[in-house]
Amino acid sequence: DVKVTQSSRYLVKRTGEKVFLECVQDMDHENMFWYRQDPGLGLRLIYFSYDVKMKEKGDIPEGYSVSREKKERFSLILESASTNQTSMYLCASSSFLRGLGTQYFGPGTRLLVL
Amino acid sequence: AQSVTQLDSQVPVFEEAPVELRCNYSSSVSVYLFWYVQYPNQGLQLLLKYLSGSTLVKGINGFEAEFNKSQTSFHLRKPSVHISDTAEYFCAVSEFQAGTALIFGKGTTLSVSS
Numbered sequence: 080d081v082k083v084t085q086s087s088r089y090l091v092k093r094t095g096e097k098v099f100l101e102c103v104q105d106m107d108h109e110n111m112f113w114y115r116q117d118p119g120l121g122l123r124l125i126y127f128s129y130d131v132k133m134k135e136k137g138d139i140p141e142g143y144s145v146s147r148e149k150k151e152r153f154s155l156i157l158e159s160a161s162t163n164q165t166s167m168y169l170c171a172s173s174s175f176l177r178g179l180g181t182q183y184f185g186p187g188t189r190l191l192v193l
Numbered sequence: 194a195q196s197v198t199q200l201d202s203q204v205p206v207f208e209e210a211p212v213e214l215r216c217n218y219s220s221s222v223s224v225y226l227f228w229y230v231q232y233p234n235q236g237l238q239l240l241l242k243y244l245s246g247s248t249l250v251k252g253i254n255g256f257e258a259e260f261n262k263s264q265t266s267f268h269l270r271k272p273s274v275h276i277s278d279t280a281e282y283f284c285a286v287s288e289f290q291a292g293t294a295l296i297f298g299k300g301t302t303l304s305v306s307s
Contacts, residue, residue, distance in 0.1 A: 083236075112294060119202075121283065121299035122237075137294065169236055180225060180287050182295055184236035 082106070083185035085170055091191045098157040100188050102170030109174055111153035112182065113137075113145065116167040128153055160192045195220045197286050199298035206305055208276055214269040214301045216284035226267040227285040227295065228258055237283060243267065254278065279305045 086101035104111065112127040114137075124137030126145040134145050142164060146154045153172075157164055167189050171182040200215040218224065225244050229237040241252025248260040258269045267284060281302050285295040 119299065122297040124294055127294050171237075180295070181227065181239060181242055182237075182285075183239070184229075186236045187234075189234075 083170055083172055083183050085168075085185040085188050087188050088186060089189050089191075091193065092157075092160050093193055094161060096157075096160050096192075098160050098190070098192075100155040100157075100168055100170075100190070102153045102155070102172075102185055103151055104153075104172035104183070105151065106172065106174070106183070107150065108172035108183075109150070109176075110172060110180075110182075111147065112171040112173075113143075113153065113155045114169045114171065115139070116169055116187070122169065125155065160190075162192050164190065165192045166190060195224070195286055195288065195296045197284050197296050197298040199282075199284055199301045201301050202299065203302045203304065206274055206303070208305055208307050209273045211272050212270065212274050212278075212303065214282050214284075214303065216267045216269065216298060218265050218267065218284075218286045220265075220286060220288060222288050224286045224288055226258075226260060227287075228252065228256070228267070228269050229283045229285060230254075231281045231283065231300075233280070240269070240282070274303070274305045276305050276307060278303060 083104045113125045114122040128147045144156045169187045170185040173182045196219050198217045227242045228240040230240045231237050241250050243250045243260045251257045281300045284298040287295050
């Protein structure tokens with residue numbers, strides 16, 4: 080079974096803090112994704128990566144950056160957290176070669192910015 | 194551009210009743226289709242997927258979906274629901290292209306009561 084883990088389930092931060100959300104997958108997937116989920120808006124793609132050291136902007140990249148130094152790890156960074164970044168953050172991974180792009184999700188990190 | 198419309202934001206049903214959650218998509222090319230389920234405070238879990246072949250796809254927990262290319266629909270059905278099916282359900286689409294991210298609908302909340 081694919082396992083995607085996220086570093087924290089719940090996180091409380093103050094406005095202006097730098098926040099790191101980490102995601103690790105154990106299935107050697109080449110693709111990794113970060114989404115945020117808000118009520119009534121569904122899932123919105125923040126950033127994704129098709130390979131180590133490679134990143135692509137999604138639909139809502141403003142205020143976020145990412146890092147992928149190793150294939151299994153994809154980090155989301157909030158450079159200066161703001162209250163409008165309070166949300167549920169979901170990481171996912173996939174392999175087009177094995178699974179034709181089916182995405183597997185982590186349990187999510189619920190972030191509260193005060 | 195791809196898009197996914199889930200026609201009902203909330204679907205209340207009684208236990209043991211049948212249910213259908215509707216999903217329509219738009220795309221100019223061939224697609225893969227997915228349904229995911231999210232239980233409270235958890236990540237998304239793959240329910241079923243259509244990649245090719247038979248248009249009737251069976252998934253976990255007794256759910257099934259039918260791909261209708263002419264109507265660009267992928268409705269999810271279950272003949273008899275349980276209280277434990279209460280969750281949010283997401284329809285998603287990706288194009289026949291390596292590494293393409295999924296486009297999600299806004300979700301349908303299924304509430305099953307006794």
